[in-house]
Amino acid sequence: MDYKLYETLNRLPGIFAIAATMFFGIIIIVIFIVRIFQFPHLRQKYWQHDNTQSIPTRILKTIIFLLLAAGLIGVISYNVYKMKNDPPKFLVAVERSKEPPSILICQSDDITFNTVRYYNSFNSFVNYPKQNFDLSGDFKLFQRESDGNCTFFNSTMTMDNPGGFYLLGFRKVLLELFNGMSGSASIISVYIGDTNNEMNWNLPMPQGNKFSDVGFLLASSSGIFQYTETWHKALNGINYRGFQITSIGNFLFDLVSVDDNPMQSSTWIGLIAPTNVIAQVENPSLTLADLLSNVGGYLSIWAIFGFLFGVKKANPFGFVSDFIFINQDKAKLRKELDKMKNDRSSKLSNLEKGEEDNAIETNSLSNQSIELRNLLAKYYVDMDFYEHAVKTPDV
Template identity: 45%
Template sequence: MGDSLDTVPFNHSWYETLNGGAGLFALAVAIIFVFIIIIVFIIRIIQLPRLRQQVIDDFSVVDNTRSVPTRILKVIIFLLLTAGLVGVIYFNISKMIYDSPKISVALIKNNMMAPFMLFCNGEKRSLKYTSAEYYPAINGISESAPIDLVQQFSIISGKNGECQFFNGTMFLKPISDSSEGTYSLSFIGDASGIIVFIGDNNTNMDWTLTIPQGNLLSNVGVQVLEGNGGTIQYTETRHTDLNENVDRSFQISVIETVIIEPALNGTRINVTIFEPRIVTNQVENPSITLADLFSNVGGYLGIWGIFGFLFGSSKMDPFGFVARFVFIKQDREKLLKELKGDGNVELGTWEKEEKEVDIDTKTSILSNQAEFKNLLSKYYVETDYYEHAVENV
């Protein structure tokens, strides 16, 4: 799947690029969630001055717990990681919008889809249709019931004279286990020889040209049979784009040519065409999808663990966005209930354990309990939410 179309124009299918309905739903939910978070944050910042100051402190460069060289290095690495994150997001979104699709190749059965075929006798000459049948198998033609193709033929006049045109869209092939069949065709021409064209069955084809032509991915197979016809076989390659449009390309090879006696009213030309059992299907896939983008960004965010390794983690903070900005009153009351001993937490537990510890050892480490509290507040524990809850008793 590593191949890609670097120079062939294609149409993006955003439905496929965004991982279909599931991806669109996930993207919509994510956008709504982020929008709600931002709105709640802005409202609470406006309502509560304490939260405004806390946000200012969180983004303040003043940090007296780190040396100047450490703080400088921390800022540099933070900016580099942030720039890298922006670069990763930009690179992935750019690939999603502009990159050529990846191509996957599969072999599929040649069921249902018949090609267009054009049979010409040469410039300024005419070719008359006499009979045409389709057999659902290559071997054992006589045992298969043929399908009459008379309704699928019409006349097209162009650079190659008056030609017989077979309309593949009007012929629904029978489903067969072999998924291959044989066209047995008979014509009367003004002269010996016949030109066979096999091409795509879409509206982009121009069958009046000397060499009929479709779009960039619809090559027409061409073969000239000398004499009174012969047997040919074609191969087919299909290209399915992101919008599930199918373009078909053909190549023709000659198995044998046939010489027969000319008819009284012209040269009889018989053509037998073997179709392939298997065709090659090239399928376009988005160069990068929404799921790939999230995966790549998430993988890059893992690098931010290096930042924590170099400069340590932040203070422990059990009170998240919901407690701080949404259910402020409810979570504060729950905290106070536990601190007063009405819940599962007992305030006296720490003091009881302290009596069992060597008092002299504790005193040698910290001069008093106030210093211990300041140390915890400064380096380890986020006490802002606790102090705010106690103050509002």
């Protein structure tokens, strides 16, 4: 699945919810179709019921229903369009650095790259200059079209301790050291960039994706620099890294303690790596949860429809009794009705049967009960399952 679609659907929970809803909906539709063809009383219930409202009320009701239905379709279509076409939303977070960048080092012909030392932090470099990791073996020769005197460090390792300090050592060529030649200043170019395959290090100014800025420094003498790193986490699941380099100043002490041979390296470039990075995270403009929330908010408007035209009759039995567990719920209903009859008979046996006034009053109440029942059945309570269960002994 496309990672953008995966994020838009709220990842695994959203996909599971869609699958479960579709499965449940298909089952309900199949059961409904089968039972409609199986039982005539259900067809009468859904297609041949009488309407107690006047013609003007029914016309207005139909018009408002169509308007609300059109609005619902419009809301769903608009939100689906936003999910598909709107640009992503951005969130900014601060995260821990995880891996070193790729580093390309190029220098003029009168100076050569000599060594790379790595410290867990700049403080470690200041306090314990000889306690370092030699990364010289990880820097390989790199041939560029514009400059062949380059060395490349393509980092794919993960740092246990984010941040750190890189110390790059360079030395003059022997010809200039012994003869005291005064030529042009030695130039050192350092490029810091992402490690993904979209980087093009062969260009005079290396570049990558539009989110992968390359940090660049140009030095002619020793100095300390600090680079900042930013992440752009795209919806396609790729993390693009951008870099910028700023100058901090020069070394305030002799670097002889770093190297036992002071003549081995004459120029030092220090790079302070950040511990934390600023991450710009892309999020879908509208997710599945947002769409359901918006649709649910619109459906609340349908309360106006019930306010204007009333609601349907209550159905105390529901879809399961009507379509699935028909025999089981029918048996339970008859059992409850028999229980009610027995309770009523026991109460009547305790009454004085010889009193004529009571008999007349009972008949009157019985007639009122029948009228009330008919009224409730016609306007308020869905009695379809009750009638079907009482009148039909078998399914």
